[in-house]
Amino acid sequence: MKPITSDCKNLLRKENEKLCISKQVLEKKIEELLDLQEQYKSRKVAMIRFLKESSRKVTQLSDLVVFFKSTIHDMRKAIASAEKSIDMLENKCWYLEDIISAKNRKIITLADQILSKIEHSDVTIEPEIYSSTHERKL
Known part of the structure; x- marks a missing residue:
């Protein structure tokens, strides 16, 4: 019976060696998996x-987009208000130019009347006419 026991021992020893090798391979795989798990955790945190x-x-x-949209809206309002003010000032300027032109015409008329009353004046000399009519663009 010794040979059977001896064969069994040999088989058991070979099987044990295979299992030890498998255990080492598995331990190495587990280490690799743990390293990969650490890398995963690190990358996940990053x-x-x-x-x-x-x-x-x-x-x-x-x-910033909301702020700039608000700023753009406010600037558009300010530009519209400025354009309105410019239009009002242009109208006022035209009005004042018309008044100045009318006053100039009145002064020229009065000067003509004065010159026609003076005895020794040369009535052939005509006064200079100042015209400052401004063409309005409508």
């Missing part, structure tokens, strides 16, 4: 940080 930073930047940009 991605979460990146996403938070990106989210913060998106929020800042959104706030």
Whole structure:
């Protein structure tokens, strides 16, 4: 019976060696998986940080867009108001030019009347006419 026991021992020893090798391979695989798990966790933390930073930047940009839209709206209002003021001032300028022109015509008429009353004046000399009529664009 010794040979059977001896064969069994040999088989058991070979099987044990195979199992030891398998155990070493599995331990190595487990180490690799643990390393990969650590890398995954590290990358996950980095991605979460990146996403938070990106989210913060998106929020800042959104706030800036809202601010600039508001600023643009306010500027458009200011420009419209300025254009209205410019139009009013141009109308006032034209009105004043018309008044000045009318006053000039009245002065020339009075000067003509005065010159016609003076005895020794030369009535052939005509006074200079100042015309400052402004063509309005309608």
